[in-house]
Amino acid sequence: MSDTEHQPSRTRVPMPIAALSDPHIGDAARHPKRVEGLIALVFVASMVLFGISGAAYWQNWSPWIFGGALGGGLFLLGFGLTAWGKYLMPQGPFVEERHTLAKSPAERNALSAALVERTTVVVKRRRMLGGLFAAGAGIMGIVLAFPLLRSLGPVPKDEFDVSQWKAGTVLVDSNGRAIRKDTLVPGGLMTVYPRNQMYIEYGKVTFTDQGLATDQTVLLRLPGGEFTTMPGREGWTPDGYVAYSKVCTHLGCPVGLYEQELELLVCPCHQSMFNIRNGAVPQFGPAPRPLPQLPLGYNDQGYLISTAPYDQPLGPAFFERS
Amino acid sequence: MSDTAIRTKRSTKRAMGPYGQVGKIVDELDDRYGIAKVGRVALDKIFPDHWSFMLGEIALYSFVVLIATGIFLALFFVPSAHEIIYHGPYAPLRGQRVSEAYQSTVNISFSVRGGLLIRQMHHWAADIFVGAIIVHMARIFFTGAFRKPRELNWIIGILMLVLAVLEGFIGYSLPDDLISGTGLRIGYSIAESQPFIGSYMTSFLWGGQFPGDGSIIPRFFIIHVLIIPLALLALVSIHLALLVHQKHTQFRGEGRTEHNVVGSPMFPTFMAKTTGFLFMVAAVTALLGAFAQINPIWQFGSYDSSKISYAVQPDWYMGMLDGALRIMPSWEFAGVGHTVPLEVFLPAVVFPTMLITFWLLYPTLERRITGDNELHNLLDRPRDRPKRTAAGVAMFSFMFTLFAASSTDVLANFFHVSLNATLWFFRIAIFVIPAIAAAVTYQLCKEMQGVHGIGKRKRAVIVHRSAQGEYSTVPSAPRPDDEHVELDPEPVPVRIDIEPLSNGADRQPETSPTGVRQVTR
Numbered sequence: 055m056s057d058t059e060h061q062p063s064r065t066r067v068p069m070p071i072a073a074l075s076d077p078h079i080g081d082a083a084r085h086p087k088r089v090e091g092l093i094a095l096v097f098v099a100s101m102v103l104f105g106i107s108g109a110a111y112w113q114n115w116s117p118w119i120f121g122g123a124l125g126g127g128l129f130l131l132g133f134g135l136t137a138w139g140k141y142l143m144p145q146g147p148f149v150e151e152r153h154t155l156a157k158s159p160a161e162r163n164a165l166s167a168a169l170v171e172r173t174t175v176v177v178k179r180r181r182m183l184g185g186l187f188a189a190g191a192g193i194m195g196i197v198l199a200f201p202l203l204r205s206l207g208p209v210p211k212d213e214f215d216v217s218q219w220k221a222g223t224v225l226v227d228s229n230g231r232a233i234r235k236d237t238l239v240p241g242g243l244m245t246v247y248p249r250n251q252m253y254i255e256y257g258k259v260t261f262t263d264q265g266l267a268t269d270q271t272v273l274l275r276l277p278g279g280e281f282t283t284m285p286g287r288e289g290w291t292p293d294g295y296v297a298y299s300k301v302c303t304h305l306g307c308p309v310g311l312y313e314q315e316l317e318l319l320v321c322p323c324h325q326s327m328f329n330i331r332n333g334a335v336p337q338f339g340p341a342p343r344p345l346p347q348l349p350l351g352y353n354d355q356g357y358l359i360s361t362a363p364y365d366q367p368l369g370p371a372f373f374e375r376s
Numbered sequence: 377m378s379d380t381a382i383r384t385k386r387s388t389k390r391a392m393g394p395y396g397q398v399g400k401i402v403d404e405l406d407d408r409y410g411i412a413k414v415g416r417v418a419l420d421k422i423f424p425d426h427w428s429f430m431l432g433e434i435a436l437y438s439f440v441v442l443i444a445t446g447i448f449l450a451l452f453f454v455p456s457a458h459e460i461i462y463h464g465p466y467a468p469l470r471g472q473r474v475s476e477a478y479q480s481t482v483n484i485s486f487s488v489r490g491g492l493l494i495r496q497m498h499h500w501a502a503d504i505f506v507g508a509i510i511v512h513m514a515r516i517f518f519t520g521a522f523r524k525p526r527e528l529n530w531i532i533g534i535l536m537l538v539l540a541v542l543e544g545f546i547g548y549s550l551p552d553d554l555i556s557g558t559g560l561r562i563g564y565s566i567a568e569s570q571p572f573i574g575s576y577m578t579s580f581l582w583g584g585q586f587p588g589d590g591s592i593i594p595r596f597f598i599i600h601v602l603i604i605p606l607a608l609l610a611l612v613s614i615h616l617a618l619l620v621h622q623k624h625t626q627f628r629g630e631g632r633t634e635h636n637v638v639g640s641p642m643f644p645t646f647m648a649k650t651t652g653f654l655f656m657v658a659a660v661t662a663l664l665g666a667f668a669q670i671n672p673i674w675q676f677g678s679y680d681s682s683k684i685s686y687a688v689q690p691d692w693y694m695g696m697l698d699g700a701l702r703i704m705p706s707w708e709f710a711g712v713g714h715t716v717p718l719e720v721f722l723p724a725v726v727f728p729t730m731l732i733t734f735w736l737l738y739p740t741l742e743r744r745i746t747g748d749n750e751l752h753n754l755l756d757r758p759r760d761r762p763k764r765t766a767a768g769v770a771m772f773s774f775m776f777t778l779f780a781a782s783s784t785d786v787l788a789n790f791f792h793v794s795l796n797a798t799l800w801f802f803r804i805a806i807f808v809i810p811a812i813a814a815a816v817t818y819q820l821c822k823e824m825q826g827v828h829g830i831g832k833r834k835r836a837v838i839v840h841r842s843a844q845g846e847y848s849t850v851p852s853a854p855r856p857d858d859e860h861v862e863l864d865p866e867p868v869p870v871r872i873d874i875e876p877l878s879n880g881a882d883r884q885p886e887t888s889p890t891g892v893r894q895v896t897r
Contacts, residue, residue: 071871079872121493121666125659132655139648144872147638149631149865150422152623152753155525206580207591245682256461260473263587270682300682305565305701306586307558307718310684322686324563324702325785325795338796340701340719342708353682368563371708371717372575
């Protein structure tokens with residue numbers, strides 16, 4: 055390649071220039087010298103703050119000193135740069151023309167023609183091949199979706215939210231202690247779990263995920279001895295003990311609040327309220343169904359047990375629930 | 377050649393040409409990539425100077441902060457639901473069963489030097505990110521910047537908002553603390569409420585029934601640190617590329633037309649301002665992280681599905697969804713052997729889907745209604761489009777009412793009214809407040825259109841009292857800053873002349889080439 059052909063311009067380009075006194079270029083600041091000095095000060099201050107934050111890290115001072123100095127330094131550095139841009143750099147207003155993005159009709163037609171006509175030649179003439187390719191790609195897609203559908207997790211079967219409370223399951227509190235007649239005073243409340251979900255790990259009583267998430271049950275003792283929450287549930291509340299599933303029928307939060315005067319269980323998530331005396335029927339809020347009730351009794355040793363499993367799935371509704 | 381024999385500083389400089397090392401680099405790059413023209417255009421790219429254009433920048437820069445702080449956190453976080461006994465420096469937790477995810481988050485806060493600050497910066501930046509996106513979206517909506525040819529960028533923006541909210545929810549679920557665990561439990565039940573697919577979806581995602589087999593934390597982790605950030609990065613790139621390709625919109629003003637852009641050049645003015653702004657956004661997150669505690673998970677404890685705390689509120693951007701769940705009546709469909717919990721499915725699945733679809737389709741809908749198929753590069757003043765402005769205000773007041781409804785319990789406690797009354801107030805307000813807001817906005821816009829000199833500073837009026845006790849008023853003389861003075865826009869100069877050139881031939885007059893005409897609006 056000859057030198058003349060490929061000679062980058064080595065002289066100054068004659069193009070529009072502007073003088074410093076042009077108001078488009080000129081300072082937006084009334085006192086540019088003063089602004090320059092201030093910005094310089096701001097930059098120096100930011101350096102000092104960065105230094106302090108470095109020292110705070112090194113010496114392991116409180117996080118707020120480290121963060122405060124770092125934030126202050128960042129802010130001043132940014133503020134100085136922005137002020138420099140705003141007051142001491144070409145201000146404009148400058149203008150740039152917009153070029154129409156749309157091309158000429160001829161060019162549009164050329165593209166459309168190429169798309170349509172090539173498609174006709176390639177696809178429409180070989181319709182069978184096109185169909186087979188599409189079928190192949192479709193089958194591939196379905197096959198590739200298998201791992202996603204099958205490997206991620208188990209297919210839900212019929213055991214939705216089935217609890218491990220059986221007839222005769224002993225109620226235990228979070229420390230694994232079984233409950234006797236006088237464990238709770240009238241008006242008292244505690245969370246209980248089925249003893250068959252309890253195990254010891256690291257020397258501590260703990261429960262399976264199933265026991266904690268699904269089987270958690272709230273046990274209350276109401277004053278006034280045995281009562282009936284609903285017709286057909288006679289004898290479920292010995293000595294005023296009554297047990298309901300603690301999983302809210304709305305969205306599954308633990309129904310953890312107890313309004314003692316009104317004898318209401320309250321879900322702290324969306325304020326559904328359940329009337330304890332009347333079978334935990336929702337009295338207020340978005341919950342659609344009562345909390346399922348666990349029938350209670352005593353075993354031979356005088357411990358509280360469930361006399362039968364819950365009569366329905368626990369927690370929020372799902373499509374397969376009948 | 378004889379002068380190559382002796383190389384001095386000066387001779388080397390002369391050989392470089394008038395632009396020195398930079399010129400040399402430009403030559404080399406242009407040989408290979410042909411950057412000369414594109415590069416020049418890029419330097420001169422004009423950015424309109426209006427404060428409202430910074431809102432998108434806040435979102436962009438908080439995303440930068442999120443990536444930077446997120447990389448740091450990912451070095452220490454252990455995405456595992458495996459339960460262990462805590463033996464760390466935080467005494468109240470010692471001996472408690474916690475998940476590894478929870479313990480590592482506590483360790484980031486207390487054992488990793490600088491970790492607490494970075495964690496809090498990350499959380500604050502996430503809240504700012506979503507907030508900035510929404511405010512930016514409001515600017516785009518009320519000024520009509522979404523109109524043809526920018527519908528696609530509006531759609532990308534909405535998708536980014538959805539991803540950002542999802543990313544935020546997944547992110548604050550990762551520490552596996554009591555509050556986020558409760559949120560996750562609610563999320564599980566919402567997903568489960570969908571007819572046909574619900575239980576399959578939750579079983580596949582959680583690896584079984586709640587709380588699953590412990591897969592959810594590592595799965596959420598990879599979604600949070602890779603999949604959604606990658607999608608966001610791709611969408612941000614397309615968003616910005618489209619913005620550069622189609623150029624900015626601008627408000628009406630002196631010298632501004634549909635066919636130009638008026639403002640500051642990319643280099644150096646906008647570069648300096650926007651880089652400074654990046655530092656300032658980072659600074660705000662750092663200062664918030666340093667002085668304003670956020671999400672102190674060590675106080676909540678590790679998640680235990682049978683425990684809960686009072687005043688359970690999600691992060692603010694999930695508030696709307698929570699409010700909708702609270703005020704929904706308890707309608708459950710049960711029959712033909714199936715149950716559809718409409719009290720969950722409608723407000724938490726159908727409603728947000730409809731809302732997002734509506735936002736995505738809005739530009740098309742407006743074009744259908746107005747029949748306006750023109751290209752628009754000039755922005756509307758909100759008052760000049762009273763119907764759109766009223767619709768937007770109605771939407772925002774609707775969302776804000778739902779947000780407020782997510783704290784019915786706290787409001788009821790604070791104002792000592794019954795929860796029942798609070799709930800019914802919101803059930804009615806959700807329809808009434810947007811209607812009133814829309815009507816008031818429409819009327820205000822109409823009024824503002826008719827006001828002479830709107831948007832200009834009011835001039836003081838002087839009241840005179842004559843000797844006879846008679847009063848008269850005269851407007852005061854204009855002060856220097858009373859009126860907005862703007863210069864005529866002109867092309868970006870290539871060179872700024874500091875010292876007058878000896879050769880006067882290519883020299884422009886001392887004043888601007890077009891002559892300085894001051895325009896008063």
